[in-house]
Amino acid sequence: KNKNLQGIQGALGQVIEIPSKFEKSIEASLGAYMQNIITNDESNAKFAINYLKKNNLGRVTFLPMNIIKSNKIDTRNIKVGTSFIGIASDLIKFDDKYRNIIENILGRTIIIDNIDNAIKFAKENNHKFKVVTLDGEILNPGGSLTGGSLKTSTNILSRKRLISDFEEKIQNIKVENEENLKN
Numbered sequence: 001k002n003k004n005l006q007g008i009q010g011a012l013g014q015v016i017e018i019p020s021k022f023e024k025s026i027e028a029s030l031g032a033y034m035q036n037i038i039t040n041d042e043s044n045a046k047f048a049i050n051y052l053k054k055n056n057l058g059r060v061t062f063l064p065m066n067i068i069k070s071n072k073i074d075t076r077n078i079k080v081g082t083s084f085i086g087i088a089s090d091l092i093k094f095d096d097k098y099r100n101i102i103e104n105i106l107g108r109t110i111i112i113d114n115i116d117n118a119i120k121f122a123k124e125n126n127h128k129f130k131v132v133t134l135d136g137e138i139l140n141p142g143g144s145l146t147g148g149s150l151k152t153s154t155n156i157l158s159r160k161r162l163i164s165d166f167e168e169k170i171q172n173i174k175v176e177n178e179e180n181l182k183n
Helices: 020-035 042-054 096-106 115-124 156-182
Strands: 008-011 037-039 062-064 109-112 130-133
Touching (some): 037 042
């Protein structure tokens, strides 16, 4: 929001669009990355960091577009016994200029239907990849598991979709009202 800061693209969560069926899995996959700020380059990030420091405004992780490279899984390296839905970065929409950042963060994450298949898939691939279920359970590389209930009321991605849905409904109601007033 500060006009003195240049080269700020926005928070990662703002530049992606997720189909509703993948909201839980993608939000779980992103975790704290959702709030990371995309910048054009490292000098923009450095300037923003100095601004935060000078004004005692906290810490932020910046993702400079000129430095971060794609780290997407080569699907030939996946041992397929248990089927999976896809690689997280392939299941969302975003402007192509963010491809390296999105593939760096979500390009090594496999989305799968449920925890039983996730466990099988992880074993088949020697726990090499991050595997996330549609309900948001995470099997991390190396073997640790994360899960439990997710508070959907605080789900940033679903709120973004709901706002868009409500804006569309409001627009449709306005059009309908104008047509009724004409008649």
